Amino acid sequence: MAQPTRAPGPEPRRHGVAVGMLAASLLAIELLAGMQGYVTQTVLPLLAAELDGTHLYGPLDAAAQAPMFLVLPAGAWLLARFRLDRLLLTFTGVTILGAVTCALAPSMGVVVAGTVVRSLASGALATVSMGAIVRGLPARHRQLVLAGMSGTWVVSSLLGPLYAVAVSQSLGWRWAMVLHLPLLVAARAVAARAVAAGSVPGDHDGTSGERVPWGWAAVLAAGSAALAAPLGAWSALAVLVGAALMLRAVAALLPAGTLHARGGRRAGLSALLAVAAAYFGSTLVLSVVAHDALGLAPHQYGVVIAVPGLTWAVCGLWTGTRPALDDRRFAVRSRSAGLSLLGGVLVVLTTTVVASGATAATAGLVLGAALLGGGMGSLYPDLLGRCLTRPDPDDGLTDAHAATAVVLAESVGLALASTTAFTWLGSGLGLVEDPRARATALYVALVVVGLLAVRRLAAAARA
Structure with missing residues (x-):
């Protein structure tokens, strides 16, 4: 745009x-x-x-x-x-x-x-x-x-x-x-x-004359639908095509250069997309991982799925009332929060590999979920504030564009990771039968996403 x-x-x-x-x-x-x-x-x-x-x-x-x-x-x-x-x-x-x-x-x-x-x-x-x-x-x-x-x-x-x-x-x-x-x-x-x-x-700053990019919006919606298409042996191809369509569309819909930006609000938007993918891809499927892969009962995994939201909320309250308003403070806070997210993914991965009983599995998932939620809570208010606040000098993003881009980046990261994760855990795309092996492979992939999120957060800390 x-x-x-x-x-x-x-x-x-x-x-x-x-x-x-x-x-x-x-x-x-x-x-x-x-x-x-x-x-x-x-x-x-x-x-x-x-x-x-x-x-x-x-x-x-x-x-x-x-x-x-x-x-x-x-x-x-x-x-x-x-x-x-x-x-x-x-x-x-x-x-x-x-x-x-x-x-x-x-x-x-x-x-x-x-x-x-x-x-x-x-x-x-x-x-x-x-x-x-x-x-x-x-x-x-x-x-x-x-x-x-x-x-x-x-x-x-x-x-x-x-x-x-x-x-x-x-x-x-x-x-x-x-x-x-x-x-x-x-x-x-x-x-x-x-x-x-x-x-x-309305923000009458010249944007009212813009045309809505309906074509790219349709591509984004089609890609999202393809991720969950029940096509049997063709499901793996559908996921790849869906992911490619979504990434191509979001690159066109976000401000120019966002996905590869080296600093500023555009880098913050790309960091938000990667962070959302790592967090939601890891946490929204915890009940399925706990039940299908690790054999936990509802009263056990009920605790697990409550932990990320609670720790996010508590840490977010603390972070939001003590905002990191300058580049140096944001760099320090975002680095520690990113490592917490990555650590949470690694703990859940380790749990899916080595946990041998309900107690160990529950404890591992709770610890991983707490690290994931704590990382998001420590980061999210500052990252949103950084994406929404106009810098000096102005970077050319209007308030309307910034608001749209924030919602779009987070939503695409969430949908791309969580829908793919659910599809993989539910079917293995015809490639993997064992639920525990599916969960392990998923979190190996999410470690890569977590590393990408840490890298993009480092770029977001630069002016």
């Missing part, structure tokens, strides 16, 4: 009440989004069993990813053309439509359709919400909110499963998908009102 240059200027002054309302509502939205993630994980087996749709897990996962990538690149165009408050309210309505469709679904196919609608809204809202952070909050408040967003996951990781289980058992899984929606609507309405009160219009 072309980046018009704009001279940096003083931050616009925001009314104190509007800033406070916006910060509080953004934290509430993040809390509810975190809970929604746990709700989805909890009710998925229940709805699949009732609707006879366990064979559609793959297409359902693709439905949650591919449409989001189709609309993510349009974020800068949306932020430039429309008011933030209107975007928040409009896409909140689309989210509700998708959720209600899923809750009323008579078949798994309708659930897939509802998931597509929700994914379209979530892709747009991810950029819109990041735009609200960038434009609606002064720099200091912005850093505190980024830290607070990490902290909300302490609560959501505890409340989400409890809410989902309680509502599902008492009222059914359909109610679990929608009963919390009034709170989400209220939080988004408050955010929209605060944005309007703070007079945060």
Whole structure:
């Protein structure tokens, strides 16, 4: 995407009440989004069993990813053309439509359709919400909110499963998908009102005339869908083609030179992509690794999957309130955080190779998960702040482009690694039969990704 240059200027002054309302509502939205993630994980087996749709897990996962990538690149165009408050309210309505469709679904196919609608809204809202952070909050408040967003996951990781289980058992899984929606609507309405009160219009800096790169967006979505394509003996080729398509598309959609940048915000964006791939590729599959490869029971691996989010949240709170604002401090902190991430991958790899009992396996996975979550929490607020804050001299990235690029980089890293990991663990792509061997091979590959993340973080620390 072309980046018009704009001279940096003083931050616009925001009314104190509007800033406070916006910060509080953004934290509430993040809390509810975190809970929604746990709700989805909890009710998925229940709805699949009732609707006879366990064979559609793959297409359902693709439905949650591919449409989001189709609309993510349009974020800068949306932020430039429309008011933030209107975007928040409009896409909140689309989210509700998708959720209600899923809750009323008579078949798994309708659930897939509802998931597509929700994914379209979530892709747009991810950029819109990041735009609200960038434009609606002064720099200091912005850093505190980024830290607070990490902290909300302490609560959501505890409340989400409890809410989902309680509502599902008492009222059914359909109610679990929608009963919390009034709170989400209220939080988004408050955010929209605060944005309007703070007079945060579209970013009319020349970006409104840009064309949305729909072609590359379609390539990105197609690549995401190909990763989960159930093609039997051709699955390995589908994964390779899907990964190649996603990497080519993201290289075109991110600011020019991002993937090979030697410093500045562009290097930070490439670091975010690599870090997201290493972290989410390692942690989102922990339950499958624990159960299928190491034979752990649900009450044992339940502890394991809770650890990364909790340690990320706790470390993120500390880091976010003590931001590394200069290059030297960021270099020191990002180096230690990157090594923590890499160490976590190595510990999980070692566990899959040598653990011989449930106790040893649980302990190893908990330690690896804690290192992974701690590394992300120690890094994430600073890395996001570095990607979103304009440097002096200006690097030509507008606020809208920075917000879109951050969401795109993290989302692509997450989807590319996690979808590939799930596909590999579930099928071995017809190459490996033993679940433990599959897990070992996966974490060997993730060590390489972790080394790449450490290298890109070193580049991000340079001005």
